[in-house]
Amino acid sequence: MLYLSNFSMAPAARLAMTRRVHPLLSLNPYQGNWTIKVRVTSKGNMRTYKNARGEGCVFNGTQIQATMFNEAARKFYDKFQLGKVYYISKGTLKVANKQFMTVHNDYEMTLNENSEVEEAKLLDISDKSPIVAIKSLKVGDFQGISLSALSKSIVVVNPETAESKKLRSWYDAEGKETSMASVGAGMSPTTNSGGRSMYSDRVSLSHITGNPSLGEDKPVFFSIRAYISLIKPDQSMWYRACKTCNKKVTEVIGSGYYCEVCQKYDNECSLRYIMVTKVSDASGEAWFSAFSEQAEKIIGCSADELDKLKSQQEGKANPFELKLKNSNMGSSSFPTESRFLLEDISKMKASQ
Helix, strand or coil, X not given: CEEEEECCCXXXXXXXXXXXXXXXXXXXXXXXXXXXEEEEXXXXXXXXXXXXCEEEEEECCCEEEEEEEHHHHHHHCCCCCCCCEEEEECCEEEECCHHHCCCCCCEEEEECCCCXXXXXXXXXXXXXXXXEEXXXXXXXXXXXXXXXEEEEEEEEECCCCHHHHHHHHHHHHCHHHCCCCCCCCCCCCCCCCCCCCCCCCECXXXXXXCCCCCCCCCCCCCECCCEEEEECCCCCCEEEECCCCCCECEXXXXXXXXXXXXXXXXXXXXXXXXXXXXXXXXCEEEEEEEEHHHHHHHHCCCHHHHHHHHCCCECCECHHHHHHHHHHCCCCCHHHHHHHHHHHHHHHHHXX
């Protein structure tokens, strides 16, 4: 018996980084070609058997159980080593017989002599500075500029290109001692002293809603002074997130929650805000999206705490809706605004 568990994505050989790897959770018997990257967590002994069709041998590792018979068993038995990581493809899946299963998976895998098994060679980069080339990234404007990987993104570690060699030579010679500036530096409006000004950047809502092309070419930063006029109580205000990376998780019956990014199961998850609010000022109104910490400041409590309020009903009062209404009634702190304004004026005078 061989037990396989999902292996979290780590730096691997350059060729291996370009292949499409499926998480165990996504596998089903109706899929076509697939490749998985797994670690051998348990390996049983080779067993022989005899039935009406003759004699043979067999050995049979979120987890999934993989079984091999006869030629496949002899071909792969010595290849699979406990604790090592492998790429596996061209296997078959069938619905698992839960009576004989000790792992939480709806399917079990069978490998035949035509299946492909390749050991994943991991790079030891703990004491090095690898060059990483990434293709097909999504460019965002979070905190100036951000890059996000997509399913079609390709990652290559230490590519054999002229640009890579040039970058390596520069880094080894002087780059490692150089202070790096943020790639988003200079993209947002600043004061002469280099700091953001919440007053010189302030605009009205009509300035935003009246300019459809705003932000098309590059991110635009500004400040507004408005009040929250509505938070819809019937919207999906949060998502279930991994406690490690905060990415969305999938609930798996009997196994808790699965994170595709971390490629692991967890018995618990956290709730993170992703809500829409209507804000208004003297010039008009607009819908804004608020996430995580920003939404928590608006509501005044965490998403987990608000979820508990949603399940409560005290007579005619609804603690959940009352909490949202109180959030709509927020007002500016004039002493705080005055202090910020004075600090901004002082910075502008010092920079002259």
